[in-house]
Amino acid sequence: MNPDVASELKELSSTLENIESVMDLDALRSKITELETEAAKPDLWDNVEYAQRVSSQLVHSQADLRRITEMRQRVEDLEVLYELSEAEADSAGLAEADEERARLRKDLEALEVRTLLSGEYDSREAVVTIRAEAGGVDAADFAEMLMRMYLRWAERHEYPVEVYDTSYAEEAGLKSVTFQVNAQYAYGTLSVEQGTHRLVRISPFDNQGRRQTSFAGVEVLPVVEETDHVEIPEKDIRVDVFRSSGPGGQSVNTTDSAVRITHQPTGIVVSCQNEKSQLQNKAAAMRVLQSKLLTRQKEQERAELDALKGSGSSWGNQMRSYVLHPYQMVKDLRTDHEVGNPEAVLDGEIDGFLESGIRWRRQQEAA
Template sequence: MTALEVSEQITRLRRVFNDILQVSDLARLRSTVQKLEQQAADPELWQNQERAQQITSELSRCKTKLEKLNFVAARLDDAVVSLELAAEHETAPDSAQLVTEAATELQELEQLIGELEAQTLLNGKYDEYPAVMTIRAGAGGVDAADFAEMLQRMYLRYAEKKGYLTRIMDVSYAEEAGIKSCTIEFDEPYAFGTLSVESGTHRLVRMSPFNSAGKRQTSFAAVEVIPLLPEASTVEIPDSEIRVDVYRSSGPGGQSVNTTDSAVRITHLPTGIVVAMQNEKSQLQNRAAALRVLQSRLLILQREAEAAKKKELAGEITAAWGDQMRSYVLAPYQMVKDLRTQHEVNTPQAVFDGALDGFLAAGIRWRSLRQNAGV
């Protein structure tokens, strides 16, 4: 990359970053951090656990955003300095090296600014809430169950890298390998806005480890993401409208992990919605957690009357041919491609290890463009 090309890229990134700063309102963000820090320092804060958790969580989110904005601003300035030094000493032996260093710096900044740009678009009605993700094995037999478990690990690794608090609320294990389904809570502000673009059918193509002939196998899994709404926003559900079944929690292979019937499955009779929980130790705790998720689902249906909006938030996903939104190809070549945004990488193992930032940012921008176009 030439010095002129680096200069043009810096100008473009600076323009995008200035737009981000304007939307982020840096002065207001600093003021918010200061106020939250004062509230967090109040020794009486933890007398109200729920309020304390809300304040500390919001403080963490705002400080992380502020630190990232300051970090990107400093690195943009460093790139400018490197380019200026290269121009001043154009004939010096290290001039080309300075241009190369600036170009390398800009490649990393391109990704960081892209992520920040996507985050400014999280202004939907439910975007600020934590999320509940359900992963279901689709067509493909044992490979599909194994793929569902691979996706479970992928999202948990992503959350771990981001510092999200996660909780596996329910897992249904398959007989031979993998899982039939799982439900994961992501307890982080804006988790729904970020992860909701993952809703849809995911497709895996690979040489099957479960096929003695080593043939290539295509399998599918469905991902559904809903917002976990505050308890104060939940709807009342008459006891006559639900059926509660209790059973013993189980682990892989059906091995019992609990000697009492503590797992709970709640069926909402009018809608047919089923929510199962087995993470907590007591039946009462599992029942309360299941009811909260059910209430969140019902509130979405209640507030969004149109079928198209219901599908957008809760999803009707077939997990089969013709419905996939992303393909993970491990054979005969290596590729992960989002079929909506066309975002593509050739490092599937990194993606399965939680490297999802590029796909999430592209998905958020794609969704914003569709909303602006009225699609």
């Protein structure tokens, strides 16, 4: 076998061994067995929320195990394919093996990123809020573009999404939107998207066709769980109900089903209007409020720790530029990762940015 190919195959196998070690396959198999036992209980669905969580964890754990075992099989099959192709002087087989080696390297790099998600809440589902910032109607339109980008990304990975609240701007686009991505490690993966996104383009809303710069902010929170114990006394919140607005079905604008919750000690305001009933909207809004308070608590603890260390931990606010004119480029300002096809990025092809962001964050934490 070609020495360079043999060396790379050995390196790929070593990388996979490290991934298998970090993900602890024996522990993963034990977890799957426990979840399967729990899922088989006849009274499981008496508690729908718990049942859904068990089912989701089981599906994702099985997928993780299957992904790793399939990757190991691919490494072994690739070695055999090279040996047979070289023994038979099969040029077509060698070309096929080279293509598979490139695909395998890329897939292993993506899987390796998962092992870097070891933060306290990284394995959680994610609550994402996008807000239009400076730039008027262009900013509102940009906020809607970002929402579509994340929804397309989730769709590509077959991750379910629940939209909790949508506030439409007057002329076009969105003032804000909040949605939940229901997938394991969604928070750890998407948390690197937090910050200010910047769009430069010829404004479709400017009659003179001038170039416009607009901004939208992205906030990413972990979904709270029962073990988090986020206490919110009734006296600390004010609940207002109102009629839903914007496009919708027959129930929109007919009943006061939308809910706005104000957490008076902090001034945090959360609203939800996309569920069918007032009770469902209140429950969804409370979950988002708990996520915000949990994150606020952890940020305060981290700030106190940074103060003791005598150093800050801010990554900076503006994190990515999307340039559509006078040239085409999307660039992450922290990692320098860039793509010359904004259309593909805005259509959900953001895995490269997510992976480079996760690696960059780990480097910052290590430093």
